[in-house]
Amino acid sequence: MNDSLSLRNRLNTTVRDIPRSGIRDFFDLVTTMKDVISLGIGEPDFDTPWHVRESTVFALERGATHYSSNFGYLDLRRALARYVAKTFGAEYNPENEVLITVGVSEALDLALRALLNPGDEVIYHEPCYVSYRATILLAHGVPVEVETRAENGFRLTRAMLEAKVTPRTKVLMLNFPNNPTGAVAPLSFYEHLSELAERYDFAIASDEAYSELWFDEPPPSALQVRDRSRVIVFQTLSKRSSMTGYRSGFVAGDPLLIAALKQLRPSIGVAPQTFVQRASIAAWGDEGHVVETRARYRAKRDLLLPAVRAAGLEPAGGDATFFLWCRTPGGEDAEACAERLLARGLVVAPGTFFGAGGEGHVRIALVPTLAECERAAQAFATLG
Ligand SMILES: Cc1ncc(COP(=O)(O)O)c(C=O)c1O
Numbered sequence: 438m439n440d441s442l443s444l445r446n447r448l449n450t451t452v453r454d455i456p457r458s459g460i461r462d463f464f465d466l467v468t469t470m471k472d473v474i475s476l477g478i479g480e481p482d483f484d485t486p487w488h489v490r491e492s493t494v495f496a497l498e499r500g501a502t503h504y505s506s507n508f509g510y511l512d513l514r515r516a517l518a519r520y521v522a523k524t525f526g527a528e529y530n531p532e533n534e535v536l537i538t539v540g541v542s543e544a545l546d547l548a549l550r551a552l553l554n555p556g557d558e559v560i561y562h563e564p565c566y567v568s569y570r571a572t573i574l575l576a577h578g579v580p581v582e583v584e585t586r587a588e589n590g591f592r593l594t595r596a597m598l599e600a601k602v603t604p605r606t607k608v609l610m611l612n613f614p615n616n617p618t619g620a621v622a623p624l625s626f627y628e629h630l631s632e633l634a635e636r637y638d639f640a641i642a643s644d645e646a647y648s649e650l651w652f653d654e655p656p657p658s659a660l661q662v663r664d665r666s667r668v669i670v671f672q673t674l675s676k677r678s679s680m681t682g683y684r685s686g687f688v689a690g691d692p693l694l695i696a697a698l699k700q701l702r703p704s705i706g707v708a709p710q711t712f713v714q715r716a717s718i719a720a721w722g723d724e725g726h727v728v729e730t731r732a733r734y735r736a737k738r739d740l741l742l743p744a745v746r747a748a749g750l751e752p753a754g755g756d757a758t759f760f761l762w763c764r765t766p767g768g769e770d771a772e773a774c775a776e777r778l779l780a781r782g783l784v785v786a787p788g789t790f791f792g793a794g795g796e797g798h799v800r801i802a803l804v805p806t807l808a809e810c811e812r813a814a815q816a817f818a819t820l821g
Pocket residue numbers: 479539540541542543566612615616644646672673674675681685686
């Protein structure tokens with residue numbers, strides 16, 4: 438046996454068996470191609486707002502370069518509590534109901550590791566963000582998918598949930614506004630699920646990475662439910678403030694759940710860099726740039742939507758995030774449609790990358806520049 442093969446056999450089997458993500462392979466391939474417009478990946482093309490960059494530089498210049506508490510600056514936790522109060526009208530105590538995290542990615546990992554015993558089940562709805570399954574497996578949980586459909590607004594129903602709940606169900610993962618479908622959920626949905634969480638004894642983990650990117654009206658948050666004893670919400674600056682590289686987010690929830698995360702954090706992770714935490718105070722404290730960001734995504738959507746429709750791709754998702762979730766013409770396979778568009782220089786993500794429920798759909802991300810969106814609109818228009 439050659440050396441690399443024998444090493445492979447000695448790897449942690451969960452790590453070894455994580456399938457390579459189709460979406461990552463696809464986008465790696467696409468970066469090697471010339472003259473294509475990428476509407477594929479969920480990365481905002483906008484610069485981080487100037488006042489946030491300025492705060493980063495000031496923080497670095499003023500010595501915010503040392504170790505900080507594992508739980509993050511209290512100033513930042515206070516800023517987060519103010520943000521939650523202003524945006525969702527919910528009071529959270531910065532001392533014990535909020536934890537700063539390295540984006541939603543770390544928050545998810547922390548929460549699942551803190552909650553799961555080996556063999557505990559995590560229900561999540563798909564089509565969904567590609568990382569959930571692996572994160573559940575790495576926390577020794579059992580992923581339990583529920584396929585959602587356009588006719589239910591891509592939300593799971595009580596019947597769908599009850600068909601999957603078992604005594605091993607520990608967590609229900611939610612993601613609204615949803616990647617990839619753009620679907621949103623009303624507050625009554627969260628209230629209803631929090632009652633079911635009580636009845637069946639599970640926690641609700643709500644990924645709200647896109648809560649501020651909406652076109653119609655601001656979506657509610659699981660932070661607003663009456664009984665939040667089983668609720669934990671993840672938030673990030675990645676999308677709201679175009680800060681994907683900063684890696685800054687937070688978790689808010691019941692003090693018991695937050696205490697469990699705090700207990701775990703020093704053993705497996707660290708809070709974001711001190712200068713990133715300083716910059717994060719500036720970012721969460723300002724809504725002006727978010728209003729502008731929404732307007733800029735709207736301009737791209739207004740440009741692309743008619744051309745996408747003319748190409749026979751019918752929007753079938755919700756009215757939030759920066760994704761257009763479209764049905765393929767005449768029930769064409771998702772991957773065949775993506776390949777056909779790629780041949781015209783348009784990179785979109787086949788819906789099947791996000792789960793079996795994504796068949797017959799493609800996800801179009803409003804992330805290229807406005808000028809590129811104009812070119813993309815022309816290319817879509819020629820397909821009709
Ligand atoms: C639904 C969803 N959650 C979480 C993330 C990752 O968030 P973060 O950058 O804060 O780790 C993404 C990124 O695309 C996402 O789409």
